[in-house]
Amino acid sequence: MRVLDTAALLYWPVTEITGGICSVSQLSELQKVSEQRHMLVSNLDINWQEPVAEWLENARTAAANSGDLPRLSSVDLDILALAMGLDLPLFTDDYRLQNTMQMAGLATHPVGTKGAKQVWQWELRCTGCGSTEAVPPDVESRKTGPVKDCASCGAPMVLKRKR
Ligand SMILES: [Zn+2]
Structure with missing residues (x-):
């Protein structure tokens, strides 16, 4: 299991997205960027979750510790809270999210690379x-x-x- 940020929802093939864990708030974010993609993704088998308050608090604390908090959106914090709360790897290209996760000792993987070589x-x-x-x-x-x-x-x- 893995937590996917919105870039993955935008650009990954359907087979890769299916089964992923995402925050409910990503749906409206996705809709603003691509209506088509939103329609497609909202019909996929994705585990949409709302992070509980305690997880959000932990995410805010971790982001404050790394110094990234002021630049993280509420959707970013939701995603971060899910990954931290569920103790799952986070797939994101956002270096602030990567930074916070790494400072918290948790794994991140890039969305935009394949085999860590090909950069999108x-x-x-x-x-x-x-x-x-x-x-x-x-x-x-x-x-x-x-x-x-x-x-x-x-x-x-x-x-x-x-x-
Ligand atoms: Zn134009």
């Missing part, structure tokens, strides 16, 4: 006109909502694996 690269792709651009450095707001609107046509831009 992301870009923003417009859902309207299809134009692409590099991910801007201030895009950590992906955790709390849509990435941004297309400068050309105004449609939402979503994170895609770079071709």
